[in-house]
Amino acid sequence: MSVELLNFIETVLNGLMSGVMYSLVALGFVLIFKASGVFNFAQGVFALFAALTLVGYQTGQVPFAHLINELFGTNYHNWYASMPNFLAIILTMITMIALAWIIERLVLKHLVNQDPIILFMATIGLAFALEGVGDLMWGSDVKVLDVGIPSGGSIWLEEATIGLAAEGSDYYGMYIDVLNVWATVIAVILVITLALFSQYTKTGRALRAVADDHQAALSVGISLRTIWILVWAISGFIAMVAGIMWGTESGVQFSLSLIALKALPVLILGGFTSIPGAIIGGLLIGVGEKLAEIYIGGYFETGALENWFAYVMALVFLLFRPQGLFGDKIIERV
Amino acid sequence: MRIKQLLIGITASVIAISSYVEIAVADLKFPMLVYRTGAYAPNGIPNADGFVDYYKMINARDGGIGGEKILHPECETGYKTQVGVECYEKNKKDAMVFQPMSTGITYQLIPKATADGVTVYSTGYGRTSAANGKVFKWIFNAPVTYWDGASIAVRHILKNNLGNIKGKKIALVYHNSAYGKEPIRTLQTLSKKHGFKLMLLPVDHPGQEQKATWLKIRKARPDNVLMWGWGVMNQVAVKSAASIKFPMDKFIGIWWSGSENDVLPAGQGAHGYKSLTFNAPGDSYQVHKDIKKYVHDKGEASGDGSHFGTVLYNRGLFQAMVQVEAAVVAQKIHGTSKITPAMYRDGMEAVNLSAKRMEELGFKDFAPPFKNTCENHGGSGLAAVQQWDAKAKKWNMITEYMYGDSDVVQKLIAEDSSKYAAEQKIAERCN
Helix, strand or coil: CCHHHHHHHHHHHHHHHHHHHHHHHHHHHHHHHHHHCCCCCCHHHHHHHHHHHHHHHHHCECCCHHHHHHHHCCCCCECCCCCCHHHHHHHHHHHHHHHHHHHHHHCHHHHCCCCHHHHHHHHHHHHHHHHHHHHHHHCCCCECCCCCCCCCECHHHHHHHHHHCCCCCCCCCCCCEHHHHHHHHHHHHHHHHHHHHHHHCHHHHHHHHHHHCHHHHHHCCCCHHHHHHHHHHHHHHHHHHHHHHHHHHHCECHHHHHHHHHHHHHHHHHCCCCHHHHHHHHHHHHHHHHHHHHHHHHHCCCCCHHHHHHHHHHHHHHHHCCCCCCCCCCCCCC | CHHHHHHHHHHHHHHHHHHHHHHHHHCEECCEEECCCCCCHHHHHHHHHHHHHHHHHHHHHHCCECCECEECCEEECCCCHHHHHHHHHHHCCCECEEECCCHHHHHHHHHHHHHHCCEEECCCCCCHHHHECCCCCCEECCCCCHHHHHHHHHHHHHHHCCCCCCCCEEEEEEECCHHHHCCHHHHHHHHHHHCCEEEEEEECCCCCCCHHHHHHHHHHCCCEEEEECCCHHHHHHHHHHHHCCCCHHHEEECHHHCCHHHHHHHHHHHCCCEEEECCCCCCCCHHHHHHHHHCHHHCCCCCCCCCCCCHHHHHHHHHHHHHHHHHHHHHHHHCCCCCCHHHHHHHHHCCEECHHHHHHCCCCCCCCCEECCCCECCCCCEEEEEEEECCCCEEEECCCCEECCHHHHHHHHHHHHHHHHHHHCCCCCCC
């Protein structure tokens, strides 16, 4: 096989893996949008907050330590040296469920029946508030997140593919980050679990009923508020998974909240209401931007296509299929 | 009765406000443009803490500068150029100096501060050609510029290749902003001079996703990679380089890509990564002892004190020290402790931080000596290479401080500043 073809395959594979990372963020958006019609602008901050909380629990950091020390003249920073990963993840999940409950109580409850744009604005406010709380609670330092997921180039793949190139060609073998492979496995498990949950459990069916028609669901006795808390808690859990993956890759820091911007073109492509759409959209965006950067990036003087090419793809899709690949078709009856 | 009480209240308030104004006017105002929030906060916080701790120490130990207390109001920019300009406008009255901590903000402030008569000090960043004091009267960027940095990095590579890098490939991974683009011109000139091939790889803000960039590097296999990064871009780049098994000792960052934050997330993978620096790491200098005694031990540390002695904290100390020294020099020149912004500029232009003076200030061997002159606002142009030891989790200086290629750099500075002078109709001074 020619080295060029092998490099092309490597680019596509890496694009697919990056796409999975985007899909992890997009999934949280889709769940909330499906169930409540709210475009949750705070989903990226959810991922950041979950990752910050997880590292905080892992390292025994005292929440709001800076504030407490400033107010009371104390010097508390850590209350234990470390916590096992499993326990820290469980505690983070509980925190995200509590956060969902607080959001429902303090924000959503008061905005029932408001226009979608009002709810969207509320989530913008929520994003900034939560970012501020996260800063106050856990500090702004870069934090190292290690939950035992291996990362770095796969030696196995490199060795397995090195012989595929033509004899005498100077080929290193194919590169894939093991962390991305793990992210793919976790995303697959997550999607299967979500599908099974919504198909075969009573709560899952209630969730789908609310997603289909709020009024009809209410009329058969489904509690909208409980469903909303549940959905926000599930998307909080997904945010935690995304936060773990992205945080392991770059360290946990406040720029993590900007990964939400990577999910937007994924949603436009895949549709705001489709879980498979979030996955397929992520994969298409991932592959598209990597191919664009590597194969046509050199023709642009400014370069850095990787960041904005996804939006070009999304724009083209918007022109021809505004509801996205798998989104519900928009039909307005007059 | 109520009217009487109200009148007494108003009178008391007026007296209180006027006495405050009197104190405020007598103080020396060093506004700080900081970013303690947002994507770049992990870099902004330790640097700002260094500044604040130094100012607090000077106020506590020396009673201020020549008896005048330092006021250091903070304005949060979030590393956003527009917000930085707003911060400048809000704080420019009676300000001695602005340290924008962003090349983008510096570019915007150069014409404004020049018109307003306010000193801008961009320590080792900003517009490189501002080193030409003949054109940029109010702007200083000592002790070293980005163009020096680019040529020092190339000089280091030359040294490791026995002086011959003809046909070698050097990649520049840069933040796609005014800051990141700054070394390109110098590197292009140096590539012609030394015959190496330059590969330019921009990374958009914030730099969280760089997979395609590093796949390109893996495919092209450059002999060396240089990086002009900031914030999360640095961490992702170091981790990505380790992941594709790029030899870390062939990966050199500029001085803003060489803090503990940049290498710790990559763990052992970052071992051997190099960066330039113009100040030493560590917390064993006299200035640290003084800060500990007069600030930290009194519970007055900026933030939680956890950044004490880190690379960016130390850089903040160095930057603050130069700014304070400029005020000291200005007071001496003009024979008054109550200096004006114009007097302060004179002080900055006459700063002479010799090894002896550095020692007096508690910075012995902390940074190479430098002095500003009317013609030269860019300082000594010296920087060293430091290398990360991932096992010991510390930076080690591995070279002496060295000069860049002054033939190339000075020519480029002269060209760029002349162009600016012609555009802005600035008559050259210092003749």
